[in-house]
Amino acid sequence: MLRVYHIFIAALLLLLMPLGAKFILPYFSGTKVEQKNQLAPTPKTSPQVPSGETTNSKAGNVWQKVLSKNIVVPNGWQVVPCAGTEPLLCVSAKSEVLGTLEMSVSQVSKNPNFQKHLADAGISFGTKLDYKNSSNQSKVLAALKAWSGDYYTALSKDRQKGNGNKIIFSTHPLENISVGKLPGIRYGFTGINAEGGLQEQYISYAAFDGNALYIISTAFDPNAVKGKFEKLENLVIFQPYLDAIAENLNL
Template identity: 50%
Template sequence: MLRLYHLLLGSILLVSIPVGAKFIFPQFSPTKAPKPPAIAKSSNPSEENIWQKILGNTYAPTNWQVVACKGSTLLLCVSSRGQLLGTVEINIYPLTNNQDFQKRLIAAGIPTGSQIDYQNSNYQSEVLTALKAWVADKYTTFAKDRQSRYGKEIIFSSYPVQLAPVGKLQGIRYGFAGLKQQGGIQEQYIGHVAFDGTKLYVITTAFDPATQTGKFEKLENLAIFQPYLYAIAADLHLP
């Protein structure tokens, strides 16, 4: 039964994503920066949107625009002809305040607090091990939450993690879907995580009616934008 739902998910993505879009990133045309669509205001309007500092080239389907959301510090707006289709959220966690990831680094064989160049090739394997452990914890947390929320009505299906560039960092791409027992998709999440030695970068978006930010209203729009998001993540200008 589970395989049937996987096939259904795959069919939706294949239909929704333009043929060849996943593999021919050089043919994508960087979009111009139009006026950002309106979105919920930040609690501190004086703060600058993080995306304005790190965004490189933006890639999008024809007549779609990708810009830092006006009035928000964490959201990237994806729109078409002035209509907001969805948002992508970024969160940055300093290592000094992130005991959870410190434990993952120690478990992977890298002591925290020492003067280590985490981007040194000698430590890349350990950093990736820590990132994979972080993702595994997220999967466990999501699975427990969905079990308590939906019971047996929704099947939690996590995606295998993949190595993926996040700017010049070697990061991890991950995600999961909530599949309805009666057919269809309740939710789908896509995430990137990377570590630069001092900060953990987490980039997420989703199709989930229960989520307030970092989401697309329609599953088909998320599916179409998915490969473009991969290209945007790879071109970020991280410190």
Template identity: 50%
Template sequence: MLRVYHLIIGAILLVLIPVGARFLFPNLFFHQGTPSNTVPTPTKTATPSKQSSVNQTNVWQKLLGSTSAPNNWQVIPCAGEAALLCVSSQGKALGTVEVVIYTLKDNPNFQKHLTEVGISQSSQADLQNPQFQSKLTKALQAWVADSYSRFTKDHQTKYANNSAFSTYPPQQVNVGKLPGIRYGFVKLKPDGGIQEQYISYVTSDGNQLYVITTSFNSSLSKGKFDNLANLAIFQPYLSAIAENLNLPTR
């Protein structure tokens, strides 16, 4: 009789222990597939080593500091590309982020804004000087304002009043150790919902202008995500990546 009683207790425990464990330790039973729209806890991953298959001429190899990404996502410089950062999950490509680097002679508009705020290209940039950083921020803000004006004009010419278009309020951010601006715009469908979205970061070291861009459903061939939900998930991680870039370059 005692042995039968013990068998009954054992059977009950076999049922209750997994249930209790699932309640106390839910992460052990969570299926870690492709993330949903909820942003997961960031996972720090190191910049790929030189032994990886990444093309060493990719400028992201030099710019990328520590990276932050959702669980099961990978963020590495794209192989065979000079200026693209590849975002993938379990071997499936999700999107790319492009960086374009302009010298001042190739961007006279920004050079004009630097002159307007009192930054001379003939003198060495004092990147740690708060006064220089303040002037640089004003020049970047003026450059973004020009970009917004151009975006708005292009949109009105192409779409007239057939779709809603809105720019995001520019935000002052750190891009590496440099002052920068986060900006972008969105185009809405006539019946609601996002049709296109652009997210960009811009900064300068006084010699070069760095523009980092990604988008959704754009006409661009690079620097884009095909799925809006994936771009939404990645946005806060891109902010962290921008903040940890190796800028200014050594």
């Protein structure tokens, strides 16, 4: 479900861009489309998952399995799994790929850090989780938030080391959100040039199904290689639709 405050945030970001209004006003009335078995060309850049998790793409592009058949997109836009085995979702308009969303699937059996967060929250890894139990939902959300806290800490140190005071680094507040049928979180960060202007913005989602940690990410970042939009205005237009895509995944 789209949230009004997400659209409000998007509008504020557009105020920073001289051409913002030109790009966003025609698009706020979305079009519901039925996904067919089609693939968009894979972007030529190489993969990057901002979360630092390992992506398993041996079985093919995971988006082909998890993307809902019915999604809402801006008028004239298409959202389909990218061609190939890399875990990318292509967002395009007029046959041009505007950006991609990247999905990482990490087996928690190989992630002792997240196992510790689960244990701290009161869940032993390997325990079958019944998400109809609100207590289990709360515990998993607590583990996800602790894990994202580690991510924020490491990321802040990395950005400070690389940029010093040239970039003002700000993390987004954590939000609870359903990722398919799984309890999940929405998180991210923004980097603003000290002299003015947006340098980077990342939007991510994380959920745990009892075995694997699912991480979805996209960004505006000239230094990123995948899971990104080339133009900030296109990410701003698409941002209000991201929650709906995450909430309707087949997970």
